[in-house]
Amino acid sequence: MSILIENLSTLQNVIYIISSMLFITGIKMLGKEDTAVRGNFLSALAMFIAVSITLVNVVNPLIIIIGISVGAIIGSVIALKVKMTSIPEMVALFNGFGGLATFFIAWSEYSTTPENSFQYILIMLTTFIGGVTFTGSIIAYGKLSERLTIKKTSLITKLFTTIFYVSLLYLIYSTFFTDIFEPNFDFYLILIILTLLGGIFFGVFGCNSRTWHL
């Protein structure tokens, strides 16, 4: 049995290598006008292969099937129904959802006790990056769809800039100056909240609808 599992995991890794080759070729083709459509298809194929081979050793298919179906329906409806002119903010929204997924993965990893300090550092950084991506992209979505206007000199901007720096300091403090290996929810909760609020800073500064070529 153990030999079988070992072989399966080797096979999975070989297929991951093949799918990363397809991804790279896909991006390369996406950069030239005449091959762009095929490039996009190729990278979608690579994604399909990578996801399928991961699903081979599935233990509890129900939550995965429900999760993927709900995501597929919501994603497809948004992508196909939305007006052509509001595509930029949709891309921002999708990017935010990707960040949120990363954030949840890191959170879940945190609650299953990290094995060593390096893993601990990675989990903290991933939480931060995922959370910042999510809230930053949501603000970018609001600004691009013109539902939200924030002036760069306003009080809100100053407030969130401060929160961002505080969150960065807390990240550094919590990652490098503490040795907490047992999940400590209160301590981690502060990081989560600061990270999510701090991400707004990127949305306020890093997005300008005039920079889009569409």
Next chain:
Amino acid sequence: METYILLGFVLVLSIYLGLELISKVPSTLHTPLMSGANAISGIALVGALMLAVGDQFGQLQEVLAFLAVTFASINVFGGYLVTNRMLKMFKKK
């Protein structure tokens, strides 16, 4: 430690690869390329799935894994379809 060194190699090489891939791209293709790259970042779906197929399960992990799978697949499906729509628009011109 060996594993982390190898992962470090992968990280550094992929940073250079990324820079190489996005240079010399015509500016009209910048938006679809960014959207396509965002769809690829939905590969976090594989991480979410690994989380969901794990056997050590608590209530919290189950909820988080479900949410991660859902949001990652919104990113994947939405990202590819939006990119495809944009590219089709370029073809008509």
